[in-house]
Amino acid sequence: MIVFLAQEWLYSLAYHYIMNLKFSIVIVFLLLxxxxxxxxxxxxxxxxxxxxxxxxxxxNDFRYxxxxxxxxxxxxxxxxxxxxxxxxxxxxxFGRAEDPNTGTxxxxxxxxxxxxxxxxxxxxxxxxxxxxxxxxKFLYRATQHEALQQKYLLAFRVMQAFYDIQFFExxxxxxxxxxxxxxxxxxxxxxQIELGLKAGADLYEAESLLLTDKLxxxxxxxxxxxxxLQLIQExxxxxxxxxxxxxxxxxxxxxxxxxxxxxxxIYAKARDFLPLIEAQELxxxxxxxxxxxxxxxxxxxxxxxxxxxxxxxxxxxDTLGNTLPFREQVRDNTSQYIxxxxxxxxxxxxxxxxxxxxxxxxRLRAENNLEVQEQELFQTIQQLVxxxxxxxxxxxxxxxxMESQSLAFTIAQKRYEKGMINAIxxxxxxxxFASAQNENLQVRLRSExxxxxxxxxxxxxxxxxx
Numbered sequence: 347m348i349v350f351l352a353q354e355w356l357y358s359l360a361y362h363y364i365m366n367l368k369f370s371i372v373i374v375f376l377l378l379x380x381x382x383x384x385x386x387x388x389x390x391x392x393x394x395x396x397x398x399x400x401x402x403x404x405x406n407d408f409r410y411x412x413x414x415x416x417x418x419x420x421x422x423x424x425x426x427x428x429x430x431x432x433x434x435x436x437x438x439x440f441g442r443a444e445d446p447n448t449g450t451x452x453x454x455x456x457x458x459x460x461x462x463x464x465x466x467x468x469x470x471x472x473x474x475x476x477x478x479x480x481x482x483k484f485l486y487r488a489t490q491h492e493a494l495q496q497k498y499l500l501a502f503r504v505m506q507a508f509y510d511i512q513f514f515e516x517x518x519x520x521x522x523x524x525x526x527x528x529x530x531x532x533x534x535x536x537x538q539i540e541l542g543l544k545a546g547a548d549l550y551e552a553e554s555l556l557l558t559d560k561l562x563x564x565x566x567x568x569x570x571x572x573x574x575l576q577l578i579q580e581x582x583x584x585x586x587x588x589x590x591x592x593x594x595x596x597x598x599x600x601x602x603x604x605x606x607x608x609x610x611x612i613y614a615k616a617r618d619f620l621p622l623i624e625a626q627e628l629x630x631x632x633x634x635x636x637x638x639x640x641x642x643x644x645x646x647x648x649x650x651x652x653x654x655x656x657x658x659x660x661x662x663x664d665t666l667g668n669t670l671p672f673r674e675q676v677r678d679n680t681s682q683y684i685x686x687x688x689x690x691x692x693x694x695x696x697x698x699x700x701x702x703x704x705x706x707x708x709r710l711r712a713e714n715n716l717e718v719q720e721q722e723l724f725q726t727i728q729q730l731v732x733x734x735x736x737x738x739x740x741x742x743x744x745x746x747x748m749e750s751q752s753l754a755f756t757i758a759q760k761r762y763e764k765g766m767i768n769a770i771x772x773x774x775x776x777x778x779f780a781s782a783q784n785e786n787l788q789v790r791l792r793s794e795x796x797x798x799x800x801x802x803x804x805x806x807x808x809x810x811x812x
Contacts, residue, residue, distance in 0.1 A: 472642025
C-alpha cells in the first residue's frame, strides 16, 4: 500500500512537472510571437523614398535614355578620328572583257582579286563636328537632369501616399473613438431600460447610432487599406499587402509663422537648381548649336585621303604563258596614293538652307519651352505661398473649432446621461466634434505637405536623393 501511494505521488509529481513545462513553452512561444509582431519593420518617409528610387521600374526608362545620350556624345567625339576602311573583291569574267591589269580586251574566262586599304580625315567641314560635339554634350546633360527630375517627382508621389496613410490612420483613430462613445451610450441605455428609466424605443436610437459609427469605422479602414496599397505600388514593394509607417513628430506650425515667405525669393532659388529648368536650358543651348551644324553644311568641305591597293589577276602571265604566283602579283601590283578632296555645295534643291530654317525653328521652340517651364514654376510657387498663408490661418481656426466642439460634445454627453437631451441631439454634437477632428487632421497634414514642398523649392534637403 505504501509503495502504491509512493508511485501515485511520483506519477502526480511528474504529471504536474510536464504540464508546467508545456505551459512555460507555450508562454515563451507567445512572447516570441508578440516580440516579433512588435519588432515588425516600420517605414519612415526617407526609407520609403529610398526604396522607391531603387525599385521603381519607370525610372529605368530614363536611365536608358541617359545612357543613350552619353553614347551619342562619345560617338560625336570619336567622329573626329580618321576613318580607315579595308575592302576586297573576287571577280569572274566571262566572254569578251577588259583585262584589269593591261586594259586590253580579251576573249576568255578569268578571275581576279582586288585588295585596298584607305583612310580619310576631314580637314574642314564648316565646324560641323565641333558643334555636333557641343550639342550632343548639352543633350546628354539634359537627359541627366531629366532623370533626376523624375526621381523628385517619384519622391513627391511617395510623400503624398505616405501622408495619406497618416491621414487615414488618424481617421480610423477618430472613428474608433466615436464608436467607443456610441458603444458606451448603448450600454448605458440598456441599463437604464432594465431599471425602467427609459423606454425600449431609446435602445433602437442608440443601436442606430452604434451601427452608423461601425460603418464609418469600416469605411475608414478600407480607405486606409487603399492608401497603403497606393504607397506599396509607388515603392514597387513586392510580395507585400500591408505596410507600417512610422509616425514622425509633427512640426510645430507656429514656429514658422514669424518667417515671411515670398514667391520671388523661393522662385529665384528654385530657378537655380531645379532639374527640369536646367534640362530645358541645356536643350535650348543644344538647339542653338544645331543651327550652327546646319549652317556648316553651306560651307565647302576639305578632306585629306590616302591609301594603297593591290590585286591578283589570272591574265597576268610570264613569257612562258604561266600565270604569275599570288604573292608575286600582290607585291608587284601594290600602289599607294594620297590626295585632297574639295567639295563645294552649289545647289541641292535648297535642302541645306531648308535645314538651317528648320534648326532655327527648333531653337525658337526650345527657348519658348524654357519660358513656359519658368512661368509654370513661378505660378506653382505662387499657389504654394498663397496656400501656405491660408493654411496658417486655417490651422489656428481649426484648432479652436476642435476645442470648442470637444467642449460642446462633453457637455452634450453629460446632459444625455442625465436625460436632458435625446439621442438625436447627442448624435449631432458627436458628429460636429468628429467633423472638427477630421478637418483639423486634414488641415495639419496639408500644411505639412505644403511646407515640405516649399522647403524643396527653397533648396532644403527634403528628400535623401543622391
